[in-house]
Amino acid sequence: MSTLLTHIAISDGKIKRSSLEVLSHLRQQAEANGHDTEAVIIDQNASQYVDQVKEYGPSTIYTIEDPIFENHRNTPLLKALGQVMDEADPHVFAFGSTESTKDILGALAARQDAAVLSDVSEFELTDEGIKARRPVMAAKILSDSVAKGDKILVSVRSGSYDLDESSADSEVVNLDFSIDESDIKATLRDIIGADSDKIDLSEAETIVAAGRGAKDDEGQELINELASVLNAGIGASRALTEAGVMDPSLQIGQTGKVVSPQLYIAVGISGAIQHVAGMANSKVIVAINKDPDAPIFDIADYGIVGDLYKVLPPFIEELKKIKS
């Protein structure tokens, strides 16, 4: 029997849903293969999240609680993750693919001499290790990969698995942590633009995304209004983050975030492969674009060919009626 360990990421005081998706999947894999499921929470208030994690049925929950984990910093996080790996000796250590995960995954793999597959959309255990599927070539196609060995790290795109609760009376193991400030050579000076009230795009149910077509003030106003009617997160194509019209953290796509909402409304976005790479897994895609040949229409469930300045006002009105 081996141990399948999941990292429970905390961001803005909440458990990242992608971690629980991964834990759900890993527990199913463990049950099918006779393995043990465990989880680890590393945070300034780690113990606060234990009860919620128990709902997903790990046999053991490790916690590392220290004020140093208030903000993401790679040196202490790597040390803590290494400590948990020494303690739990996992065969597979799985992560939700957050920006913080991306920051440490390579370094952790090198430190632990582990095999690693990042940003997979599916994976399963095999006799030798794991087999995983990943989108490649700007998500135009999929590749199958295998990772071998007795230590394997894997990070999983958000929205890849459904949540599956199965409450357990998990054993909680608190691990002591200490690190010398002098061992942390990097200094975190500032965090700009963090807003815990903002809808987290990687978990949003509905996203309204704006592209170059909606670049001016009037376009932005319409986008804001549409998003507010639908209680949606706002996203952007690179054209708008690059132009400084929208915050860089809102970019969706290969460079930006990967999202998987129930509803994605692309407004004035052409549908370049690098944008589509981040949103093609949305359940329902609506595109509003004045160019009938725009590639976004190839993947849209509902395409409206038209000028967004003429389409959005009646669209917003109609949605308001429906919602009221």
Added chain:
Amino acid sequence: MKFYVCIKQVPDVDAPIQIKDGNLIQDTDRMILNAYDASAVEEALVLTEEDDDSEVEVVLVGPDKAQETIRKALAMGADKATHIKTNGDENFDSGTYARILAKFFEDKEYDVISCGKQSQDTDAGLTGGMLAQHLDLPYATNAVGLELEDGNLIVKRQGDSGQEVIALPQPCLVTCSNDMNEPRIPSLKGIMQSKRKPMESVELEDLGLDESALQPKTEVTGYMEKPGREPGQKFEGEPDELAEKVAHLLDEEENVV
């Protein structure tokens, strides 16, 4: 100051591709400088522009064919290059490249090593962090802005919520997003000059890596098409009518509003 930029040659994802018997075939075989590495080169050039004593060197691990990519970086303005030669038919993963690069850097002196945040074709995003670990360097990934400040590299990185501003004491390593700049297009003069710039070739065997270090721990076993989406409906006509129709479809058919 000495800047090293690790650059990779990758297939152009915009070129047409096909899958035959699980193999990936790119019709044009068009290879390019990884876009994220182009941003890393650009930023190194901008940061060292004012300082005559500084040097930007690019390092690439790859087959002979990859020399055109090295020339591209030299034509952009990098001062010199090292080409670590491979046959091109190895199945190296990020881990292998990181171990090769770590061996290369073992006896080098530098202030900053920069990498791309990920390869444009595989989106792995692992090599930079691995290399930092092997070389025991402070590092930051996914940089969207860089500044120099006596002895420190100030990195603005895109985090999960907001941008983290991190001071890294040199020597350090950073991986770059293409959100930090618009890489310059080499000028004709740059292209002419690049032909005379020093490019050192190193045979992979001569680096003295153990055979085991070259063994990848992961392997791609095949490629496949993505399951297609159901064909959608495209509406043209009066904006008011279309807006109303689609709003109702989202409500009644899809139940998503």
